[in-house]
Amino acid sequence: MNNFEFSCPTKIIFGIDTIKKIRDEISHDKKILITYGGGSIRKNGVLKQVKEALEGFNYSEFGGIEPNPKFETLMEAVKVVKEGSYDFLLAVGGGSVLDGTKFIAAASKFEGDPWDILIKGAPVNDAVELASVMTLPATGSEMNCGAVISRLSTKEKFAFMSEKVYPKFSVIDPQTTYSLPEKQTVNGIVDTYTHVMEQYATYDVNTPLQDQWALGIIKTLIEEGPKVLREPQNYDARANIFWCATCGLNYWISLGAVQDWSTHMIGHELTALYGLDHGETLTIILPSLWRTMKKDKMEKLAKMAIEVFGANEFLPKSLLADITIKKTEKFFNKLGRKTRLKEYGINPKEAAAEIKKRFSQRNTVLGERGNITADVAYEIVANA
């Protein structure tokens, strides 16, 4: 096991009718900016619940944060925060809203050009206090300190991390997910599945407990995922999927283990180039990446075949790894998700060439062994 350090200040408030509890978690002297996206929280009554909970508090609203939140939009919010001297941001919505809000929180206190936070990894020394009411199980953003931001003008997508942007609290009421469109529910499940795999399917540094936990999330997704599609108002299934999403990226499963994240990095390029949903890019890239990098990931993929898919432990490892790749694709298909680029009307070789160019320009090298070069990325995308 590798050395690690871990702490997470976020308070999770999970369960039925928990939105009202936000009033006990925010100091009355705060000037609050509620941030949200396209308005689904108006339709499903979540915004109303938030406002009722904040009765008597000093708050305003900033709506219109897009899926794959745009730098340009967020900088408008930064202006609002600065001019209005807001000192508490409450993100209400999914991962995009919360990721965007994390960036707003950091950029509002940043000296210099906030784009440097994304492009140069400039350190975030301070941020406006923030919290969330999370309505989409997917990114795990509610209990981590990372965020992914896009830039419209350059079609680029970048991530940043800072301990300063951990939410002070995150409220999760699984009932808020009853009204999710099926596509978004599926996106959330495959996003979580891939998050877990980015942390699990690497090389082994003797972390059996972390492995068990990672595969425990996968088993639960496989069991509960189809259930929420069949029964969108099954509370326990919704709750289990949401808790899987949170635990899929709150770092608990990867402490002391080795991480990858190349599927996400390549997927981000597909989103930036073709506007595919983040979740769609993952189901396209993950199986192809595993095929290309099978030798490196053999041990863990073989272990997963035995533990999750009940494969015979005496089969050759290469075959076991194949089983995991195929079963994963089948699971994605079962959720109604396509796993090939051309099924989305995208020419794989063209996409591969474009991504190779971008990676070459930026000297991007990915993977837990740092061996996914621009050429390897080309192969992964071309075969996707």
Place this chain on the structure above:
Amino acid sequence: MNNFEFSCPTKIIFGIDTIKKIRDEISHDKKILITYGGGSIRKNGVLKQVKEALEGFNYSEFGGIEPNPKFETLMEAVKVVKEGSYDFLLAVGGGSVLDGTKFIAAASKFEGDPWDILIKGAPVNDAVELASVMTLPATGSEMNCGAVISRLSTKEKFAFMSEKVYPKFSVIDPQTTYSLPEKQTVNGIVDTYTHVMEQYATYDVNTPLQDQWALGIIKTLIEEGPKVLREPQNYDARANIFWCATCGLNYWISLGAVQDWSTHMIGHELTALYGLDHGETLTIILPSLWRTMKKDKMEKLAKMAIEVFGANEFLPKSLLADITIKKTEKFFNKLGRKTRLKEYGINPKEAAAEIKKRFSQRNTVLGERGNITADVAYEIVANA
């Protein structure tokens, strides 16, 4: 899944040669009292490492905190803290030292008789800041806010919990456990095993992920436990066992689930009455308690037989539960641990009668369904 709230401020610093990092975690203006037990940390060099890390800091020492820490001893430390105006407690040792230090931290700021914290559950509104260098994988105390304290004069053992006594940080260097006597290593493994079972083997409220995680700890203990006994200096095995112990009681596996803790409560009486190690009491009580309460715990014990012990899922549930009980006893035996009261020279019926008397006097009712009355406790102990 039940509603839950969770936050944990403790920073975990885990791995090889991490003790030196404590100097970056404590403010230089603090007046530190290092607390410890019987002196094993002198022999194995841990105290030396701590002192080297704190060179230039203002610190003193308070040693002599016993296993099953005594109220009487701890109150001496409270006097030292108050008279010396110490404002940081650094517990160096195992769970007893840290539990004792949590009580010292709370009692030093308590108005009134600190015994009320234990006997009346008096609220702890403030505590001296504390942290730990943990050298024994067992109690999980390093990442939770609970403590168990004994009173010599009345032979009683009580627990208290308060968010104020979360360690600010806990350093875990698994190398410090190389020199543990085998008995203590075994105590730690069975303690962790039982902690997990107190949180898992209850009734099902549809928490599949939490169940997977609980059983993931059990699988890891079964795999790595015998390994550390065979190879006491196997770093990864020691690290895995330690991380199991921490995660066995940092609440992660039981969020939204139902807990029991009756094995611990009955075990505490055996420690108070006969001076048995905490770990010894658990291996005696757990199997007997499961036999008596089998009907209530059937679902979870059956699931465990399938998931952990590879039993055939088509067997009757009652038989599957029996398999888990027997396999658990066998695991304890494999670690060299006796599971019967009379093997410790204690008359089961006498012990049962004494514990029944105590529970009757205090109106103690235990178990996740509140149906382990004094009479049921008699049966459990008499058959142990």
